[in-house]
Amino acid sequence: MHKLEFRLGDTSNLKPLKAPEGLVVKLQKKAGIESPADKYSYVEKRLREEYGRNRNIKIAVDTCVHCGACIDACPTYLTTKDLRNSPVGRAELLRDIIKRRKKVNDDVLELLYTYYWQCLTCRRCGYVCPFGIDQADITRVVRGVLFEAGLVSRYAAMTIDKHIDTGNNMGITPAATINILTYFANEIKSEKGVDIEYYVYRHDQKKMLKFKGAELVGEVERSQWPEAIMYVSSADLFLNTETLKGCLAFLHAIKLPFVINTRSVEVANFGLWTHEKLMKLIAQHYIDAAKELGAKMAIFGECGHGWRAFKNVVAPVLEREGIKTYHIHHLVVRAIREGRIKLNPEANGDILYMYQDPCQYSRGGDLIDEPRFIMNHVVKKWVECPQNRQLNWCCGGQAGMLADELKPLRLQYAKLWYECAINAGAQHVVRPCSMCKGTLNGVIEELNKMYGKSLTFGGVMDLVYKALVF
Template structure:
């Protein structure tokens, strides 16, 4: 359907702009790395080292029989038909270098191009008869490329912003307060309640209590009012996904959890997952330090797929050792529904046909796929599944750094799989509870609607919880 609207074949011309060396050096210094003098030798040595110890790379090089199972499952190949833009094709680029025993500029450019076209969605890993996780290989190869100074400008800038300001959009503490105040007032107008929330101004070392948009006063650390939980929202929730933000604020008030937003940690994304392990750990430290600084009993994570995967697998074990319980916001909503702590009215979300689509890193790395379904079945009247669901869902098309402006043609192409799935099922609104998914859909859904002559809308799950909450 509508394939003629998309370019099939060679995608080698579509690649992310590279970060300038000055930015790479600054990021390297932050995590103890240095660009090697001989990048060719370094790259080959690192590949050989990983080949000896990484099961995925060894099997991909030695055992892969080109059965085609991963190609039939890979959204990047299915939507472009470029063999190199597939798990087997990418692996072949590495196999060729290892067997030849040398690396050229042309090799590095081609490897950079196609490994940054991969969505790291992990769909291939669930169908490979040998269990090869090509996304794991992608993450490693990108890491080595980063070490020699080749990295997506978009990813590098996002990491730098997060590590220096506490969020990917460089939202200042004062701006965060103003935004929360604004939407607290909007909640009052729409729901008739004044929500209570706390903001820890890390620049001032002050905990401030707000009721609605009004600051009640500073809360001393030894006060019984000191918040018990820290909420990690997405910076995009403060600007783009504001219905999601209102869902957090209103739900947590409804279940009477005293929570704070730490202005030094207003981000659920972790672009280190897609770029380099050292940055994933560095960003993980931001969450750990914020929770410990507040003496939180609970850490509550907002809607973001890749961020949740990194948080659940890297940060949560550390926090749990410190006695800090970790929840995704959906875990708390399910608990509240089961315990009868909230009342929901599906009528509030109208007669639309909703489709729930799993974010990749919830279903393939985050163990979060039944909880959203439990919630959506109680906040809307009509919803349908995509035939490709749970561990076999289609990626939004924008994760792993694909949100860069220069990657939009490819992002648009990748997205047609989930889009066609929705319109073929008669869905009118797609629910993707992930900040990256929502950012992707925001950037391309207008184009897709124009191409397919439809009017599909999108949003998060907490958006629907917000509207359905009876207060």
């Protein structure tokens, strides 16, 4: 068994770079927030307001008995041994302000910013706390107040700004989206022998285009528009391309006409971690994209935190509009049960896979059994991490931790899930979440060198793609 190498002591030098004032003000205006003249008194006032209205903050400040249950469960504390980088430590920073033990000044703001941006918002602490205190909820509130006062991660702010302006995190243009989709449709043809049919709504030209494989069939009249909209991740267009091919090929296999709206080529929602108003601004993109097309069905791709925000904010609005909402895994499970697709687990080889729950699926997205059902049908051998379902380990890159400057901390956090996999003899980790895949892509090479292993990773739809038989 491998032992974790804890970094003892102070991690206050590890924090995300702060967004420049101009970008912060731009986002504040988009969210309808006016920057305060005195950030110190403003933060004190706002945190006390939240203490009066937020159950989690009130219990954390008034009721927490420092039993230590959350410390033993918190991945950020277990891998750094910095007490402030724990639910108890973060709550204590808040308690000092609420109870007026400390006045807010630059030093206090810096501590709040540092440690509330080191939190993964994975919610593991909330499942072990005897009082049910959800530190992730507190983290989101504190980060929101800090944003209102002008302090926010540069990485998160830049990502949100790009998403609001362009409809995706990477600023992918409509023309680039079409080029990428046709490229991978051509790959599907060469690998699976089938020309998939799909639609692309080019929002800048207000045109619905139909494609067969890599070829453009032509523009489609409104009466012939498909009723299902598919939301993919911008990362799937460049990084998680097997996931993209899995989604495209599966929807073609079940003969469901679907469209990708170039205005909403994204499943992520970084507003979830930054400010509720920013989260709702991004959520509106998904709502508008579906309504613009007159969709009757909305299908969401592989992203944990994005699914949590979509399920709890977007889906209720769409459902009221008569638009049924699904995660792609829901449709795969249904297709398997109804015998609508043929799968060959042999195609995924004889290696041992390990399924690891994305945090926001198991602790906020109610997506636990579906991926496991699919795993049973697409691979020959798979195991689970002993810390699974509601007690899984976070990938280490959630909640804005993908910033380059936070990589040393991200590597520490990642050791928990990595050691879980190699100790079980797994050769491939399955994490159906864009954020998880982005994290693993950035740390897997170094962890493999560190431990002398050759672990690989991917999503569930990657395995569906390989197993699909046409």
